[in-house]
Amino acid sequence: xxxxxxxxxxxxxxxxxxxxxxxxxxxxxxxxxxxxxxxxxxxxxxxxxxxxxxxxxxxxxxxxxxxxxxxxxxxxxxxxxxxxxxxxxxxxxxxxxxxxxxxxxxxxxxxxxxxxxxxxxxxxxxxxxxxxxxxxxxxxxxxxxxxxxxxxxxxxxxxxxxxxxxxxxxxxxxxxxxxxxxxxxxxxxxxxxxxxxxxxxxxxxxxxxxxxxxxxxxxxxxxxxxxxxxxxxxxxxxxxxxxxxxxxxxxxxxxxxxxxxxxxxxxxxxxxxxxxxxxxxxxxxxxxxxxxxxxxxxxxxxxxxxxxxxxxxxxxxxxxxxxxxxxxxxxxxxxxxxxxxxxxxxxxx
Ligand SMILES: [Zn+2]
Numbered sequence: 437x438x439x440x441x442x443x444x445x446x447x448x449x450x451x452x453x454x455x456x457x458x459x460x461x462x463x464x465x466x467x468x469x470x471x472x473x474x475x476x477x478x479x480x481x482x483x484x485x486x487x488x489x490x491x492x493x494x495x496x497x498x499x500x501x502x503x504x505x506x507x508x509x510x511x512x513x514x515x516x517x518x519x520x521x522x523x524x525x526x527x528x529x530x531x532x533x534x535x536x537x538x539x540x541x542x543x544x545x546x547x548x549x550x551x552x553x554x555x556x557x558x559x560x561x562x563x564x565x566x567x568x569x570x571x572x573x574x575x576x577x578x579x580x581x582x583x584x585x586x587x588x589x590x591x592x593x594x595x596x597x598x599x600x601x602x603x604x605x606x607x608x609x610x611x612x613x614x615x616x617x618x619x620x621x622x623x624x625x626x627x628x629x630x631x632x633x634x635x636x637x638x639x640x641x642x643x644x645x646x647x648x649x650x651x652x653x654x655x656x657x658x659x660x661x662x663x664x665x666x667x668x669x670x671x672x673x674x675x676x677x678x679x680x681x682x683x684x685x686x687x688x689x690x691x692x693x694x695x696x697x698x699x700x701x702x703x704x705x706x707x708x709x710x711x712x713x714x715x716x717x718x719x720x721x722x723x724x725x726x727x728x729x730x731x732x733x734x735x736x737x738x739x740x741x742x743x744x745x746x747x748x749x750x751x752x753x754x755x756x757x758x759x760x761x762x763x764x765x766x767x768x769x770x771x772x773x774x775x776x777x778x779x780x781x782x783x784x785x
Pocket of ligand 1: 575576577579598
């Protein structure tokens with residue numbers, strides 16, 4: 437997947453990229469999604485042959501889902517793609533033999549992050565009282581969305597509008613979206629993303645127990661046996677050294693100095709062997725690494741309303757497109773991608 441971006445930057449056309457991918461036998465998005473068990477409402481389904489086409493390549497280059505974006509639409513226009521989201525059915529996470537790199541492009545991701553940081557800085561300290569202040573941006577001009585309120589018959593309706601358009605009506609377009617709807621959608625996206633994260637965590641723990649662990653124990657046992665051989669060898673040397681000394685072949689000083697060096701080697705090897713034994717025991721007992729960052733998602737996905745703190749910790753950006761479509765980018769995506777990689781390696785081992 438990284439190659440697609442690389443080739444594009446090198447100036448290869450989308451058609452050219454599609455041809456290269458087909459030649460190299462790379463899984464197309466449809467097959468990839470089937471592979472990772474990701475169900476995703478997408479027009480990719482139209483192309484049931486699952487072969488790379490230039491239009492598919494172009495979508496990848498422009499679709500932020502490939503750098504860790506969850507999409508969440510709202511029902512504004514009946515003919516619009518109404519809801520788009522990613523979710524990962526638990527039972528589908530382990531079953532893969534064909535290894536395939538996860539789709540990550542951190543440089544693109546970082547670029548977006550940089551833009552978002554600028555935005556956050558642009559927000560005046562007093563203005564950041566609303567949950568999405570500093571992270572909500574216009575999908576077309578990239579400028580900050582600003583919060584305004586309409587009052588109809590005494591009822592206040594807060595909404596977001598493209599700040600640049602508001603300043604100059606000839607620039608961009610309104611991108612008008614209800615603040616409440618928007619916050620609700622972000623919260624929903626957060627719940628979906630959290631359940632995906634938790635599913636991967638669960639699947640990984642499972643994969644580790646059945647495959648990774650067996651493999652790990654096998655490797656550690658081999659190392660332990662090698663260490664034990666080493667210890668035996670040093671003991672033999674030390675014994676023959678003593679015999680040579682007793683038979684008068686070597687002097688006492690030499691004997692003592694050689695013996696001291698073997699003693700050290702044996703002690704070191706015994707320490708290493710003990711450590712390996714402990715590691716094997718731990719792995720057999722099923723202790724797995726805990727991922728603290730997952731608890732952040734776990735904690736916040738329970739909240740009923742979208743808090744500023746939740747956004748600050750977990751949301752990198754909310755992009756608003758004309759027509760009410762939203763893209764939500766979550767923080768800690770690299771950690772999530774690492775989990776996916778670990779899962780892939782565990783499953784493929
Ligand atoms: Zn705009």
